[in-house]
Amino acid sequence: MTTVHTSVVVPCFNESEVIDAFHTALIAALEPVGTTFEICYVDDGSSDRTRLQLRDLAAADPRVRYTSFSRNFGKESAMLAGLRMSRGEAVVLMDADLQHPPELLPRMLELHRHGYDQVVAQRDRTGEGAVRKALSQTYYRMVRRFMEVEVVDGAGDFRLLSRRAVNAVLSLPESNRFSKGLFSWIGFDTVSFTYENVQRAAGQSKWGGRRLLNYGIDGLLSFNMRPLRLAIHAGLWLVLSAVVYTLWIIANVLLDGVKTPGYATLITAIVALGGIQLATLGVIGEYVGRIYHEAKRRPHYVIRETDTSRAAAAGSATAHAAAEVREVVSST
Ligand code: UDP
Ligand code: MG
Numbered sequence: 093m094t095t096v097h098t099s100v101v102v103p104c105f106n107e108s109e110v111i112d113a114f115h116t117a118l119i120a121a122l123e124p125v126g127t128t129f130e131i132c133y134v135d136d137g138s139s140d141r142t143r144l145q146l147r148d149l150a151a152a153d154p155r156v157r158y159t160s161f162s163r164n165f166g167k168e169s170a171m172l173a174g175l176r177m178s179r180g181e182a183v184v185l186m187d188a189d190l191q192h193p194p195e196l197l198p199r200m201l202e203l204h205r206h207g208y209d210q211v212v213a214q215r216d217r218t219g220e221g222a223v224r225k226a227l228s229q230t231y232y233r234m235v236r237r238f239m240e241v242e243v244v245d246g247a248g249d250f251r252l253l254s255r256r257a258v259n260a261v262l263s264l265p266e267s268n269r270f271s272k273g274l275f276s277w278i279g280f281d282t283v284s285f286t287y288e289n290v291q292r293a294a295g296q297s298k299w300g301g302r303r304l305l306n307y308g309i310d311g312l313l314s315f316n317m318r319p320l321r322l323a324i325h326a327g328l329w330l331v332l333s334a335v336v337y338t339l340w341i342i343a344n345v346l347l348d349g350v351k352t353p354g355y356a357t358l359i360t361a362i363v364a365l366g367g368i369q370l371a372t373l374g375v376i377g378e379y380v381g382r383i384y385h386e387a388k389r390r391p392h393y394v395i396r397e398t399d400t401s402r403a404a405a406a407g408s409a410t411a412h413a414a415a416e417v418r419e420v421v422s423s424t
Contacts, residue, residue, distance in 0.1 A: 098122070098129040098201065099183045101174030103167050104146070105136040107188040109295040111145050114188050115156075121194035125201060131156050132177040133188075137164035137396075150399040157399045165393040168269040171249065172392050175258055184252045189292040191215075192250040196287060200252045209280035211252040215289045231308055238318050243272050243311070251275065267386055270307075270314045313378055320379065323372040330368065334361075 100118065104111060115131075122129050133150075135143045135158060146158040159173050171185055182204045186192040196213050203211045217225050235243050249271060253261065260278040261271075299307070313319065395401075 095128065096130045096180045097127040097182065098125075099178035099180030100129065100131045100197075101134070101171065101178055101183060101185050102131065102188050103134045103136055103170030103174060104138065104142050104188040105164060105167070105170070106138045106140050106142060107295055108138070108141040108145055110189050110292075111142060111149075114190055114194075115149055117190065118194045118197075121197045125198050127201065129155060130178070130180060132174045133158040134170040134174045134177070135160040136167065136170040137161040143397075147399075147402065150402075159398045160396045162394040162396040167249075168271055169393040171271060172262075172269060173395075175253075175262055178258065181255050182252055183255070183258050185249050187250070189295060189297075191290050191292055193287065193290060196250075199285070203283055203285075204252050204254065207281065208283045209254040209257045210275065210282040212282060212284035213250045214284045214286045215248065215250070216286055218289045220289065235312060238312060242276050248272070254280070256280070266314070267388075267390065267392060268310060268314050268382055269392070270311045273311060273314060309378075313382065319375045323368075323375055326368055327372070330365065 100122070102114075102118075107114070118131065133146045133156065135146055137160075143160045146156075146160070150156045150158050157177060159177055161170070161173070174185070175183065182201060184197060184200060186194075192213065200211045200213060217228075232243065253275075257278060257280050260280070261274055264274055264277070397405075
C-alpha cells in the first residue's frame with residue numbers, strides 16, 4: 093500500500109450543484125504541492141445526486157474515496173466518518189461548498205511542516221447579515237465565559253490535523269459531538285490565520301436559525317457542568333433573599349404592629365420560584381437526556397455504501413455474470 097501524506101475530508105449533504113466545481117478546485121490546489129493525497133468524501137444521506145456524483149469521482153480517480161450514509165446523520169457524524177476513513181499524515185477538514193477556499197491548502201500544509209499539529213483557517217465575518225453577526229458574536233462571548241475549553245469565533249471546521257491529533261479526536265467516544273470543543277480539548281500546538289469570508293458557491297446553507305440555536309445549546313452543554321452550578325447558585329441566592337424578606341416582615345410586625353401583607357408578594361414569590369424550578373429541572377433534564385443518549389452507545393452513523401463495498405459488489409456482480417455465461421455456454 094502506498095503511504096498517503098495528505099487526506100482531505102469533505103462532508104457533503106445535498107451538494108450536487110457544487111461538488112464537481114469543488115473537486116476540480118481541490119485537485120488544482122493539491123497537485124502543484126506535490127504530496128501524495130487522498131480525498132475522503134462523506135455523503136451525509138443526500139437526497140439529490142451527490143452520492144452518484146461521488147461514486148463517479150471515485151471510479152474515475154483512485155485518489156478519491158467515499159462513504160455514503162443511509163440517511164442524514166449531521167455534519168458532526170460525517171466528519172467523524174471522514175476522520176476514521178483518512179489515512180494521511182496530515183488530515184484537512186473542509187466544506188464542499190467552496191466556502192473553505194482550497195487555495196489555502198498549500199499554506200496549511202506548509203505550517204504543518206513547521207511542526208504544528210493543528211492549523212486553523214479562521215474566517216472573518218465579511219458579507220454576513222448584521223443580525224447573524226451580532227448573535228454569533230454574543231454567543232462566542234458567552235461560550236468563552238462559560239466553557240472550560242476555548243472556542244474562537246470564526247474558527248470553524250476548516251482545519252488541518254496531524255495524525256496524532258486525529259487519533260486523539262478519534263479516541264473521544266462521546267456521541268454528542270461538538271467538534272469545535274473537541275479540537276480545543278485535545279490541545280497540541282495550534283496556529284491559526286485569518287482569511288476573508290466567502291459566500292457559498294451554489295446550493296443552500298443547511299443551517300437555519302433553529303438548527304444553529306440547537307447547535308449552540310449543544311456546544312454549551314457538552315463541555316461543562318456550569319449550567320447546573322448556576323442553578324444551585326440561583327437557588328442559594330433565593331433562599332438568602334427569602335430569609336432577608338422574612339426578617340424584614342418580622343421586624344415590621346414588631347415595630348408597626350400586625351398588618352396583613354398583600355397577596356401580590358405571595359403570587360410573585362410563587363411564580364418566580366416556580367419558574368426557576370422549572371428552568372432548573374429543564375437543565376437537569378438536558379443532562380439526564382445526554383446521559384441516556386450516551387448510555388445507549390449507538391453508532392454515530394449507518395453506512396449505505398463505500399467505494400470499497402461498491403467495488404466488491406461490482407466484482408461479485410461480474411463474477412456472477414461470468415458464471416451465468418459459463419452456464420449458458422455449457423448448457424448449449
Ligand atoms: N453538511 C453535512 N451534513 C449536514 C449539513 C451540512 O455534511 O447535515 C455539510 C455540507 O455539505 C457542507 C458543510 O457541512 O459541506 C457545511 O454546511 P453548510 O455550508 O450548509 O453550513 P454553513 O457554511 O452555512 O455553516
Ligand atoms: Mg457553507
